[in-house]
Amino acid sequence: MRHAFPMDLIIDAAPQGVSARAHLVDQLRNALLAGQLHAGQPMPSTRVLAQAAGISRGTAVAAYEELAGEGYVEIVPGSGTFVAEGLPSLEGRTSIKTAPADSVLSPASDSEGDSLINLSPGSPSTTFSGHRDWTAAWRRAQSAKLPALVPPPEGSAELRERIAEHLHTARGVACDPEEVLVTAGTSDAIGLLVHGLRARGDRLRMATENPGYTKAREVLNQLGATPVPIPLVDGGMDIEELSNHSGALDAVILTPSHQYPLGGRLPVASRLSVLEWARNSEAVVIEDDYDSEFRHGAAPLPAIASLDEEGRVVMVGSFSKTLTPWLRCGYLLVRDPLLRDRMISTRRALGQPVSGIIQQVLAEFMRSGGLRRHLGRVSREYAHRRALVLATTEDLAPEVRTHALEGGLHATLTWTTGITAESITAQLKHLRVAVTPLSRYYYESDCPDQQGIVIGYGAPTDLELRTALQQIRQVLLEIRE
Incomplete structure (x- = not known):
């Protein structure tokens, strides 16, 4: 449907x-x-918009x-395309960065139509x-004819082929589709790995990042x-x-491209060192590549x-992270044929x-280039929201x-003095903003030297994020006083 160009809209x-x-x-x-x-x-x-602005239609669509x-x-x-409901007025609007430090915050009321803004990461x-x-x-x-048999234990052949192509294109990892196993997400993948590694013995010990x-x-x-805690150094596992570490370890779980939750990157020298450690220890390196598609410069x-x-x-x-956790779909790249066979046997x-049907949809979405185009579009959204966090x-x-903030969908704010993260989190919850205290990512026996909160900026709309960031900034100003 064609809609006329408003006379008072100047581009x-x-x-x-x-x-x-x-x-x-x-x-x-x-x-x-x-307004x-x-x-x-x-x-x-x-x-019409493209003609009025003198741009391509593709730019208008974007x-x-x-x-x-x-x-x-x-x-x-x-x-x-229609104007969304509930847009605030520009008149009298206070920017996030320059909001007065002494302004009074009040919790959102149901009469205002406000609900909890969830900035939980992930x-x-x-x-x-x-x-x-x-x-x-x-x-x-x-429209395709439904198979009469259950899906293969390793996942559909077409989806595994598309995942292998994606890994080669997006991450520079050359692999064969036979080395790919379809999982129901990261937790399912780790669980399947535990079953596959049981040939080493029943008392598996696996190193993990702390915090992680x-x-x-x-x-x-x-x-x-x-799980065995290993501390971080310069943002990545030490x-x-x-x-x-004293005692044998069967595996290590790492987030080397964007450490979760502090966001550091494991240097290439350390990546080579962990491979040497795995060789000498006859251990497995589990590389959790959870949001590497999103690099912000x-x-x-x-x-x-x-x-x-x-x-x-x-x-x-x-x-x-690239689409939605509601799909409950992920993958493993397992090159070791013996380990892979044990995992497929468990899955069978x-x-x-x-x-x-989910596997068929994802395979078609990737085959048609839909995933690639989606990643391009959503990366622009995340870059804009990242800029809002930085400005705040x-x-x-x-x-x-x-x-x-070098990548991914979350940011971590830390401080070493003053109020605790739990107190900040409670204040923000009262103001109808949900964040996660950094302490939650540490082993229970460890007390972090620094306080902090972790916020996710992928899911909220721009308007929700602006509102939440203003509340966060005002509460954190207490730390400076």
């Missing part, structure tokens, strides 16, 4: 050095906040997709779900394996500490799996947990430090 050419898309998004965002267009009102069609991801507009397939934007690439993948999968991914420790404990480092020539590295990946006994926190330094 001018981008100044030199500014991209046409970024300039158009900025102008439309300001027009919406200024030039009202809730529910149709936006100009992409063709601009609308970015605004939709930020929560300013809603794209209705087959009908057009949740991505799910705007792809209404996109034509995704709906087309579902139509194609649903709490869910991995929980899975190990539930399955009778022993490989010297790992090498000097930082040059990518080679995956440990790409440096491995002996099949000692198992790479864990998931669609939970327990059953493949990922629905066959830059003047809180040096008392408050910001970490983890």
Whole structure:
């Protein structure tokens, strides 16, 4: 449906050095906040907008997709793009960075229509779900004849082939589809690995980062394996500490590309050192590559799996960060044939947990280029939201430090003096903002020297994030006083 161009909406050419898309998004965002267009009102069609702004239609489409991801507009397939409900007015609006330090914060009330803004880390934007690439993948999968047999224990051949292609293109890891196993996400992958490693004995000991991914420790404990804490140095696991650890270790679980939750990157020299340790210890390196698709200007480092020539590295990946955890789908790259066979045998006994139709949809989504295009679109959204986090926190330094913003979907704010993270978290919850204290990622026996909170900026809309960041900044100002 074609919608006319509003007479009071003025779009001018981008100044030199500014991209046409970024300039158009900025102008439309300001027009919406200024009330030039009202809730529910149709936006100009992409063709009309492109003609008025003197840009390509593709640039207009990208601009609308970015605004939709930020929560300013809603794209209705087959009908057009419409102004979202509940946009605040630009008039009297206080910027996040310059909000007065003595302004009084009050909890959101139900009468204002506000609900909890959840900045818990790990949740991505799910705007792809209404996109034509995704709906087309579902139509194609649903039109195919359903097999009469259960899905293969290792996963569908087509999805494994697409995952192998993705790993080669996105991470520089050359692999064969036969080396890929489909899982129901990271926790399922770690659990399957524990079963596969039981040939080493029933009392498995596996090194993990401290602080690190709490869910991995929980899975190990539930399955009778022993997680062993190894401290960090310069943002990544201390490989010297790992090498000097007393007692045999069967494996190590790492997040080398974007340490969770502090966000450091393991240097190449340390990646080679962990491979040497694994060779000398006859251990397995489990590389959790959970959000490496999102790099915000930082040059990518080679995956440990790409440096491995002996099949000692198992790479864990998931669609939970790139698409949505509701799919419950991920993968393992297992080059060791004996370990892989044991894991497939376990999977054959327990059953493949990922629905066959989900596997077909994902395979088609990747085959058609839908995943690649989605990653391009959503990376722009995340870059914009990352900039909001930086603008909010830059003047809180040096008392408050910001970490983890080189990539991924979360940021960690730390401080060493004053109020505890639990107190900050409680204050923010009262203000209807949910964050996670950094202490939750440490082993219970360890008390971190620094306080901190971890916030996720992938799932909230731009408007929700702006509101939450203003509340966070105001509360953290107490640390400076």
